[in-house]
């Protein structure tokens with residue numbers, strides 16, 4: 001075989017970022033045991049989702065993430081034109097996802113969060129750090145996209161109106177506080193405490209759940225369900241986290257509660273994937289504070 005044929009082209013920056021975004025989604029789906037969510041054990045509180053579908057959906061999003069990162073790299077800065085291109089690529093990615101899943105919403109929130117973060121990471125490629133990438137993603141999210149209908153009738157839009165809470169859009173516009181203030185610091189603290197990687201990632205998910213107004217939970221279980229989810233997540237962490245016996249006991253109780261409510265923290269799951277993406281993008285040197 002000629003050397004020319006045998007030599008593989010190096011993946012581009014956009015391709016590597018798309019690899020990382022898809023891997024973050026697969027790792028989130030596989031992580032177990034997650035309360036109410038699809039994981040390796042089963043479908044959680046979902047009747048229309050399963051692990052194979054989550055994997056197929058994650059893979060289907062690779063071209064969209066690569067195209068978003070590539071568009072950002074070409075543009076080179078946050079701009080209105082880039083925002084509109086990302087919106088179109090996100091909608092096209094969503095259509096591809098729905099074709100693969102037969103119309104089931106597997107990763108709508110994840111396209112939004114990881115699409116913006118992939119684009120921002122391409123813009124910040126010279127010196128990526130989690131906070132900087134999240135801030136650049138926020139600047140993109142704050143630009144309005146005229147192609148998005150103003151009056152949206154999504155589940156998220158409806159519960160945000162009903163309960164007066166902030167949803168996926170605002171989480172991005174504010175620089176992903178659930179990731180920067182909860183997910184990433186907890187991941188570090190649990191790793192340093194010797195929890196092991198799986199338990200550290202579960203703790204990060206729970207930390208996100210303690211504060212998030214997750215519109216998936218509000219849609220299925222109302223404000224009472226959201227309060228019970230946040231309280232239950234706090235109880236796991238207060239008991240010592242997922243690596244401890246007492247924490248596992250609280251986690252089982254939380255799972256029972258979520259299943260009885262038919263509720264699932266899909267927004268928190270998306271933000272865990274965003275946490276894993278940023279963690280791998282910019283692993284920081286160990287610091288005593290545990291802050292990102």
Ligand SMILES: CC(C)(COP(=O)(O)OP(=O)(O)OC[C@H]1O[C@@H](n2cnc3c(N)ncnc32)[C@H](O)[C@@H]1O)[C@@H](O)C(=O)NCCC(=O)NCCS
Pocket residue numbers: 086087088089090091094108109110111112115145148152154155156157166167168169171212213214215216266267268270271
């Ligand atoms: C902003 C988005 C996520 C729509 O949000 P909205 O709340 O209206 O929609 P919906 O309820 O269908 O989905 C929200 C999803 O976000 C996740 N989520 C829920 N709560 C939260 C939260 N508090 N924070 C972050 N994510 C959350 C969940 O996975 C949920 O399924 C985005 O999909 C969008 O703008 N869609 C319009 C079409 C478009 O232009 N898409 C391309 C964008 S690049």
Ligand SMILES: Nc1ncnc2c1ncn2[C@@H]1O[C@H](COP(=O)(O)OP(=O)(O)OP(=O)(O)O)[C@@H](O)[C@H]1O
Pocket residue numbers: 028029036037038039044046049054105106107108109110155216219220264265266267269270
């Ligand atoms: N492991 C996971 N299990 C379940 N949902 C997940 C998981 N990871 C991410 N999610 C997110 O949760 C969302 C699915 O939520 P949900 O099924 O509540 O949406 P819906 O179809 O809009 O509402 P409903 O099913 O209540 O009618 C997806 O948009 C996805 O981004």
